[in-house]
Amino acid sequence: MTVVPALQPRSTALATFLERGYFEQASDFAAIDAEMHAGMVSFYVGYDPTGSSLHVGHLVQVMAMRALQRCGHRPIVIVGGGTAMVGDPSGKSEARKLLSTAEIEANAAALKRQLAQFLHFDSGASNDAVMLNNADWLLQLRYIDFLREIGRHFTVNRMVAVKTYRDRLDAEIPLSFLEFNYQLLQAYDFLHLFRHHACTLQFGGSDQWGNMVAGIELIRRMTPEGEPGVAHCLTLPLLTTADGRKMGKTERGAVWLDAERLPPFDYYQFWVGCDDRDVAKYLRIFTELPVAEIAALTQAGGAALNAAKARLAYEATRLLHGQDAADTAHTAARQAFGGGNDWSAVPEHRLEQTTLRLVDLVTLPGVDGFKSRREAKQCIEQGAVKLNGEACLDPNRLLSAADQSGEYLRLQAGKKTRVRVYFPPP
RNA sequence: GGAUGGGUGCCCGAGUUGGCCAAAGGGAGCGGACUGUAAAUCCGCCGCGUCACUGCUUCGAAGGUUCGAAUCCUUCCCCAUCCA
Structure with missing residues (x-):
């Protein structure tokens, strides 16, 4: 695996990834680059529908998907209706509670609504995003068949070596057999998409590396000799704020993307309130301003950064909630904090x-x-x-x-x- | 199934010779000052209320002992570790 990208990518997609700060590591950078340069690539990102709304923590992925779609590639969004019933142990120190199917369905619907702000699903273009629920294929699996077809390609020795499992074991925190199987299911998802949806790339947070690699390997092993059986994965950086905290947590909890849970004005305020040191990074990741413009905005440090923050907040709010909401929030913020005494936009x-x-x-x-x-x-x-x-x-x-x-x-x-x-x- | 150790406020974590415990300390959070709607720092708050109080509800759950229990007893639930 190449960790650091070698030189200049030829595809606009990966060039964007690097330039914007979406890239962390890839299973085979050059191969992905070549594929993306050659034509449309179908890629997938999985979501556990364990919540009814996304929050800013998910936004890096969403923006990355959007960037790839704009470069002509096709996003496949997997709602983990099946895997959610198992629960991903990655990054969790405790076992997760299980959800009912009704909850999962409601969450999936909400997820699609939110993603539709960033991706086009039904425009008629060949790279329209697709949303699939892995419950559709996972729930039909029969235990013994699954073990014989898929299970035999995995060794427990290797699975145990995967960091997320390793950590749990080392910390002596119980890892249920149920959770242990998560990796197999995710690998199986990838195989399914590879076979039925021509999906050759998966990406996700760095905590997903082990699961994604497992999928790649499964695909390779399950592909008959002579047929192309290559899939890839890449990871996105896990964002933390400059002072070391996980991004997206504020006084009032998570920064939701759902306007019901977090009004656009507060969403706007979240961005304005970011740490100085993060502004440039956030502008690259969460807006689509040209990098040259970003550089210009953030060049002068100190108080001048407030203008950059306002721009960041405006652009981010516009992407999520639309032009009007962004204008309103912007105006309200200026009136409220600009020193003036204009209360006309105040609730x-x-x-x-x-x-x-x-x-x-x-x-x-x-x-x-x-x-x-x-x-x-x-x-x-x-x-x-x-x-x-x-x-x-x-x-x-x-x-x-x-x-x-x-x-x-x-x-x-x-x-x-x-x-x-x-x-x-x- | 057996043995042992645990379950305390948003989180972590003291407290278990019964009263001085609404419960130490830290983190997070909130308000104020300072600022750039920043960071750092400083001050205050940080269960709820009809709020100067002898008020109410909290220390896994339910009972009990007691003038009085997070602290003692009983039963139950849950968690961890080891054994089977």
Whole structure:
């Protein structure tokens, strides 16, 4: 396996991969390059539908798929309806809980909706993305047949040597037989796709290396003499933030791609809030701005990076939520943090009661400044809440229409929450 | 099935001669200051409430002993390791 790419790739696809920072290692870089240079390659990425929404942690893969599709290659997205029933032990220190088929189906549907923001599925082009559920073939497997056809190509000696299993064993964390089989199933997926969908490339996070290589080997062994039986894989880097944390975790948990779970404005804010040292990298990976432009944006360090962050946030939000959402978020952010006092894009909240205490207002559903009254009270006393720009330290302050400045009350709770509060007309 | 060791707040992890435990410490998080809507740093908070309190609910679950239990007893559930 080549770990570091040798020289210049000939295919635009791999050139993009390198330039954008999607590439980590490949089973055979030159061969993949040649194939991609020669014509359309069908490649696949697998997803465990264990959640109902993707989050930024998945985004590198999604962007990488998008890049390849733009270069004319065909993405095959596997929903691991079958494998999810087993649970991938990779990177998990504990066994995972098993999901019901109904949950898995719902999650798969959500997954497709989100991916459709980035990939074209039904445009009629020959490289339209395809989504398949591996439950369709895995659930039909018969145990003894499977063991005889597939199982004999695997030695436990080798499987145990795979890092993800090795780690579990070394750490003396139980690895169930069920999970141990995951690798075989994933390898079988690859074989299935290779045979029925002309898929010759798989990629995934670096934690998938062992599973992917197992697939390649299985394909080679299962291919009759004389027929082409070569498949490849490559891995994408696992992103961490500059301060060493896993990317995509924030105060409020994962950064979801689903607008229901994370409003576009917050998504935008997530990107703006990234570490200085990550801006250039993120611009390359998560936007499609030309590298020259990225370089120009990030050349000047220091405070000038804020412009680059804004651009990053804008582009990333536009890709996921569309132009309008990005514009709105951008405007709202500028108004909120740009020093000005323009509240026109700030969310509004219309009250039903004519009078209420500050703690109550700030914890109202819909305002959601703080999680509980207690927390709200404590924060208020520390000066976290401003009314019309003035800090108010009294949680019990009684508010009414008289506190409106103009048509509404400008409420700030903490750094992020801003609401225009309207009292009911008399 | 047997033996042993465990199950504590978002996570890790003290605490088990019963009261001083809403429970040490660390991490994460939140608020404030400083800044560039950054990092680092500093200060405060960090179960909930009708909140200056002798209030309520928490230490795997359910019972029990006691004026009083995370701490003692019983049963049960779960986890790990070893044996079969």
